[in-house]
Amino acid sequence: MFTRPKTIVADTRQVNCFALTYAVPPDDWLKTMVHTGAFASGLFGYGVYKLALALEFFIEYKDLLRLDLKAKIYAGTVLFHTCVLFGASAFLVYLLLLKDYRPIIANIRADVIPAVVSGGLKVVGSWRGSFPFMWPEAYVVELDGSHSPVGGDPCGVFLVVVTFLAPIVEALTAPRELVSHGAVVIYTDLELEPDAVETKVLASVELSPCGPGLSCDSESEGECWPRDQMPIC
Numbered sequence: 001m002f003t004r005p006k007t008i009v010a011d012t013r014q015v016n017c018f019a020l021t022y023a024v025p026p027d028d029w030l031k032t033m034v035h036t037g038a039f040a041s042g043l044f045g046y047g048v049y050k051l052a053l054a055l056e057f058f059i060e061y062k063d064l065l066r067l068d069l070k071a072k073i074y075a076g077t078v079l080f081h082t083c084v085l086f087g088a089s090a091f092l093v094y095l096l097l098l099k100d101y102r103p104i105i106a107n108i109r110a111d112v113i114p115a116v117v118s119g120g121l122k123v124v125g126s127w128r129g130s131f132p133f134m135w136p137e138a139y140v141v142e143l144d145g146s147h148s149p150v151g152g153d154p155c156g157v158f159l160v161v162v163t164f165l166a167p168i169v170e171a172l173t174a175p176r177e178l179v180s181h182g183a184v185v186i187y188t189d190l191e192l193e194p195d196a197v198e199t200k201v202l203a204s205v206e207l208s209p210c211g212p213g214l215s216c217d218s219e220s221e222g223e224c225w226p227r228d229q230m231p232i233c
Contacts, residue, residue, distance in 0.1 A: 016043035027108040029101060040092035047085035053170075056076045060177060074173040083180035087157050103143060123150065 022037040026032035057075050061067060067075075106120025124147075125138035138150040 017045055025108075025110065026105075027110055029105045031106050032101070033096065036092060036096060040089045040096070043085050043089035043092070046090060047082050048079055050085060054082060057175075059176065061175075070173040071175050074170055074175065075175070077169045081162060084159065084162050088155070091155070120194050125150075163215040 017038045021035055024034045026035045093138050104121050107118050109116040122141040127134050128137045139147040
C-alpha cells in the first residue's frame with residue numbers, strides 16, 4: 001500500500017505463500033503440514049512487510065515527540081499488527097512441532113462424491129437444551145477413548161479481526177508524505193497544434209523533513225513550525 005517498490009516485492013512473496021495454503025487442501029498428513037506451514041510462512045512474510053512500513057516511518061520521522069496524533073496512531077497500529085503477525089506465525093510453527101499428528105489426521109479422497117474419509121479422530125456432536133433455547137455441542141473421541149470438547153478459536157478470531165481493521169486504520173491515519181512522495185500532474189493544451197504540444201506542471205507535492213503537520217521556515221534557519229502558525233514573511 002504505502003510502500004517503496006522493494007517492499008511491494010516482499011509483499012508479493014508472502015502472497016504466494018497464502019496462495020499455496022488455498023491450493024493445497026489438508027487431505028492427509030503431508031498436505032496438512034504444507035497447508036499450515038504455508039499459512040505460517042505467509043503470516044511471517046506479512047509481518048516482514050509491516051515491519052518495513054514501521055522502519056520506513058521511523059526513518060522519515062526521527063523526532064517522535066513532535067508527531068501529531070494521527071501519525072502516532074498510524075505508527076502504533078503498524079507496530080501492533082506486526083507483533084500480532086509474528087506471534088501468530090511463531091505459534092503455528094510451535095503447534096506443528098509440538099507432536100506427531102499422523103495418527104489423528106484423516107486421509108480424505110476429495111476427488112470422489114461423496115468424499116471417502118479414512119483414519120483420523122471421530123467428532124461427535126449433538127444439540128443441548130430445548131427449543132428455542134438450543135445450542136450445539138461437540139467433542140472429539142481421542143485415541144484412548146477419552147472425550148475432548150470442541151471449543152471456539154479465540155486466537156484465530158483475534159488474528160482475523162486485527163488483520164481486517166489494521167489496514168483500515170492505517171489508511172485513515174497515514175501521513176501524507178508516506179502516501180505520496182511527490183506527485184506531478186501534467187496536462188496538454190488541446191488548442192495547440194499537434195506539432196507544438198506544451199505541457200504544464202499544475203501541482204507538485206514536496207516532502208517536509210519536519211514531519212506530518214509541520215513546515216520548515218527557510219527564513220528562520222530551518223526551524224519547524226505548525227502549518228497554521230507559519231510566520232508570514
